[in-house]
Amino acid sequence: MATTTHIRVRGLPAHNPGPTYLSYTPDGTKLVTVGSNNTARVYNEGSDGEPSNLDDCQEQNFAVDATNEFMVAGSEDGTVSKYNFDSMEFDKFLVRTTLPVRDVCISSDGIWCAVASDELVVKIVNTSDQSAVMYLRDQPRPIKHLSFDPSNKYIALSCTNGLVYFYSLKNDEPELVRTVEGLIRTLETDSEFSSKIVWHPDGRAFAxxxxxxxxxxxxxxxxxxxxxxxxxxxxxxxxxxxxxGAMLASAARDGKVILWDTKTQKIIAIYDYPNVMDLAWHPTNNIVSFTNTDGQVFIYHDFVPPTHTQLLRLSVQPAPFIHDPLSEISANAARRPVTNGSKDVPHRGVRQQSHDSLEGVDDILGSVLDDDFVEDDDGAGYALGLNGNGKRPLDDTTTYGSTTKRTYGRWEPRVHESFQPGSTPWRGNRKYLCLNLIGFVWTVDQDTHNTVTVEFYDHEEYRDFHFTDTCLYDKACLNEQGTLFACKAEEKTPAVIFYRPHETWTARTDWRTELPKGEDVTAISLSDSFITVTTSANYVRIYTLFGIPYRVFRQKSTPTISCASWRDYVLTLGNGPVGADGNTKLLYTIQNIKRDEICQSEDLVALPDGETLKSVFFSDDGNPCIYDSTGTLLTLLHWRTPSQAIWTPLLDTKLLSRLASGRKTESYFPVAVADNKFHCIILKGGDQYPYFPRPLLSEFDFEVPLYSPPKPTSDDDEPEIDESKKLEKNFVLGSILATQQQDLIDYTKSTPSQRQNLAKVELDIDKTLLQMLAVECREGEERGMRALEIVALLRDRTGRMIEAAGKVADRYGRGVLAEKIRELGEERLAAMEED
Structure with a gap:
């Protein structure tokens, strides 16, 4: 409950009337103030006596920052001065500018001091060697404020044009990585209002x-x-x-200093103090100090009311996200590789792979995290055991969907996270629930409810719709028949499945059903025949399209990971036995629900060590496909024959010719496999998931990974493609497609068009082999044995292709080879007659 205090703290006269600024030393032993006169005040902690003075300061100081050993002040005359606390004397000028200095900021390690002035260029100078200077030049107008992030790897510049410029300092040369507009207002450098970027202590967000x-x-x-x-x-x-980071304090021209609860964004207390210019928390005690335009400093002991002082005793709290990605990870974490082949399960306080466009393998929490980063005060599973370095010990992991307490000396396997194919995590208040070739489903968090929108690519066939979602659906599937939704179980409400068909011949056919209490949905899938739901109780629940429970069984491989379906077939994924690297192997099962037949039972998913599965789905012609974290698309051959299935690569996106130059960095979000193409969304700048506005779909032809792509000789040149390698790729790919088509014909009631398609695929394979033969014949007689081997691979049994191969050999004057080919043709014809 917000209260307005009536107990006023007496202001201490520190400087002449005018803008006054302050800074605590990191250890909290000193509070430094500067202002309109040529004196800096140094107040010692716990002392009510007169402060110590630094009398050799410049006039009109507009900025100050301090370390435990020294302080830095920037003045109107363009000088940035360094003063030592040991001697309480001026040390040296760090840097000079031709125009007034507006802000200074020292990195948390004390090595660098960033300086903003009315000049366009921002200087970052080494505090020990002022000849070492970095320059930030991309901003078109002067900078009013600047601030290092907690890790000192980035710096934020608040420009007077209303934009915020973020620079990376990880390399020798600073790099502008982001410009943010619409966050701060346009201000002049001498304005008393703030546009400063204030980093949250966990380093993942700023205010x-x-x-x-x-x-x-x-x-x-x-x-x-x-x-x-x-x-x-x-x-x-x-x-x-x-x-x-548990609280936030702010002051404004309304004469109020407000204390906020970070987690709830609610006001804890309101204090009446006009004209406050600068404000700082004591690093360890319940003290907040602030200055005003009258040259006064206020040192407010017991600033946080007694009813909320417990917040001060917490370790670093998470930044106030709408949907915190780490809180979701902590309950459903993914295995990650670390050094020496081990893995760390990502959670709060651990450096992990980020979808941050700034960072690859980097700490999204900053380097300020301590041994006990998050206190699990809300039961969200943040507070998992960390060692003294803020990392999880190698013998300490968590299973997905639950929090496992650390037991000393106990080893536990690392399991794969569950995921919903075609969906994205929350980003701000939005997320995609489903992305496929039919359309897309997305939701927006409106605090009290969500709004769900379903849009289609074919507006002649389907009608877009949206609705107010009070159930907070977090999973969805979309196909030609309808849209399926699922929401999480809460403390008082069960998980819900909701299906909405696109068209019906009755008045109302939407239906929803609740799962048993305590059982949550891990993944859902939708086919032309069935709805499949995998749950946290390791059940697989099958429903008809109109809500009739059809089958329930417990999955053998647990915890469950995901599922996919096509017509009467359902593929389920789960965690299996533990591999040598400590990670569980992924197992899949494929079954025909209607015929109650098992096609593949608990077979291994072919994943390299340490890699994860990004998506699983059926192609448009009903073949299972996976896309993994290596960027490889694989399909399953012979999956209708028990114990005969093999995972075969169709495309390795790292080997795409568009990436051959090495100048382009991008990744791909899998959407579908259709028309013998990989449909995906191209992600730039290190993004891991697509975002709004809705991105365009791209498609890539299959290209079996046999060779690395050739590098272009220049920026404008197309890479030279080796004809022989291209033909070999086409041959292998054709063999895969022919195998899939043959399996379809053998195990289903095939149609004439399917049989014709198989004949066409085999004819294309033979044409490719004849082209390969021609290449070998051009190379010379010494390639004759390889050429004859190519002829032996021809699939045609009528003899026409063998005859054509002989003509190719004759055309290139390869008489011996032509004779061998004719002998091969006669042997094959004799064998066919015997059969």
Missing amino acids: AATPTRDIQVMSKGDWENQRAFSGHSGDITTLAWSPN
């Missing part, structure tokens, strides 16, 4: 004052708006997170 007098949190990496703090009626002048 800034918006033009609408709110405080908006934005996540780093996806650059999406997260939670916001609303309560000020005047323009905001300063804000600061508590050291553990």
Whole structure:
């Protein structure tokens, strides 16, 4: 409950009237203030006496920052001065600018000091060697504020043009990695209002004052708006997170200093203090200090009311995301590779692979995390055991869907996360529930409810629709018949399955059903015949399209991972035995539900060690396919024959010719396999998932990974493709497609068109082999044995292709080879007559 305090803290006269600024040393032993006169004040912790003075300062200091050993002040005359605390004297000028300095910021390790002035260029100078300087030049107008992120790998610049510029400092030369617009307002450098980027202590998000007098949190990496703090009626002048990120303090022109609860964005307390310019939390104690335009400093002991002081005792708390990706990971984590072949299960406090466009294998939480990063005060599963380095010990892991407490000396396997094919994680308040060739389903979090939209590519056949979602559906499937939804189980409500057909000949056919209490949905799939649901109880539940429970059975491989379906066939995935690397092997089962037949039972999914499955689906002609984290698309051959199935690669996206130059970096989000093509969404800039606005679909021809693509000789040249290698790829691919078509004919009531298609595929294979033969004949007589071997691979049994092969050999003057080919043809004809 927000309260307005009436106990006022007396302001201490520190400087002449005018803008006044302050900074705590990281150990909290000193509070430094600067202002309009030429003196800096140093207040010692716990002392009510007069502060120590630094009397050799420049006039009109507009910025200050401090380490435990020294402080830095920037002044109107363009000088940035360094002062030592040991001697309490001026040390040296770090840097000079031709125009007034507006902000200074020291990196948390004390090595670098960033300086913003009315000049266009921002300078980052080494505090020990001022000849070592980095320059940030991409901003077109002066910078008002700047701030290092907790890891010191990035710096945020608040420009007077209303844009925020983010630079990476990981390399010797700073690199502009992102420009954010619409977050801060346009301000002059001498404005008393704030547009500063204030990083949350966990390093994954930052806050800034918006033009609408709110405080908006934005996540780093996806650059999406997260939670916001609303309560000020005047323009905001300063804000600061508590050291553990559990609270936020802000001041504005409305004369209020407000204390917020980070987790709920609710006001804890309101304090009446006008004209506050700068504000800082004590690093360890319940003290907040602030300065005003009258040159005063206020040191407010017991700033946090007694009813909320427990928040100060928490370890670093998570930034206020709308949907925190790490809270979802902690309950359903994925295995990740680390050094020496081991894996770390990602969770709060552990460096992990990020979908951040700034970071590859990087710490999304920053380097400020301590041994006890998150206290699991809300039961979300954050507080998993960490060692003294903030990482999970190698013998300590978690299983997906549950939190496993660490037991000393106990080893546990690492299991694969469950996932919904075609969906994306929450990004801000939006996520895709389903992306395929029929259309797409997406949802928007509106706090009290969600809004779900279903859009189709074919608007002549289908009608788009949207609805208010109070069940908070987080999974969906879409096909030609209808749309299927599922939502999580909550403490008081069970998980729900909801199906909505596109067209019916009755008045109302939507239906929903509830799962038993405590049972959650891990994945769903939808075919022309059945609805399949895998659950946290390791059940596979089969329903007809109109809600009749058809079959329930417990999956052998657990925990469940995902499922896919096509017509009467259902493929289920689960975790199996533990491999040598400590990760579970993935097992799949394929069965015909209507005939109650098992095609493949608990067979292994062919994944390299340490890799994960990104998607599983059936192609348009009913062949199982997977796409893994190596960027490889594989299909399953002979899957209708028990114990005969093999995973065969159709495409390795790392070997695409478009990536051969090495200048392009992109990844691919799998959507479907149709018309013998891989349909996907191209992701740029290190993204792992597509986002809004809806991206365009791309398609790639199958290309069996046999060789690396040739590199182009220049930027404009197309790579030279070796004809022989291209033909070999076509031959192998044709053999795969022919095998799939032959299996379809052998195990189903084949149609004339299917049989004709098989004949066409085999004819194309023979044409490819004849072209390969021609290449061998051009190479010379010494390639004769390889050429004869190619002829032996011809599939035609009428003798016409053998005859054509002989003519090819004659055309190139390969008489001996032509004779061998004719002998081969006679042997094959004799064998056919015997059969």
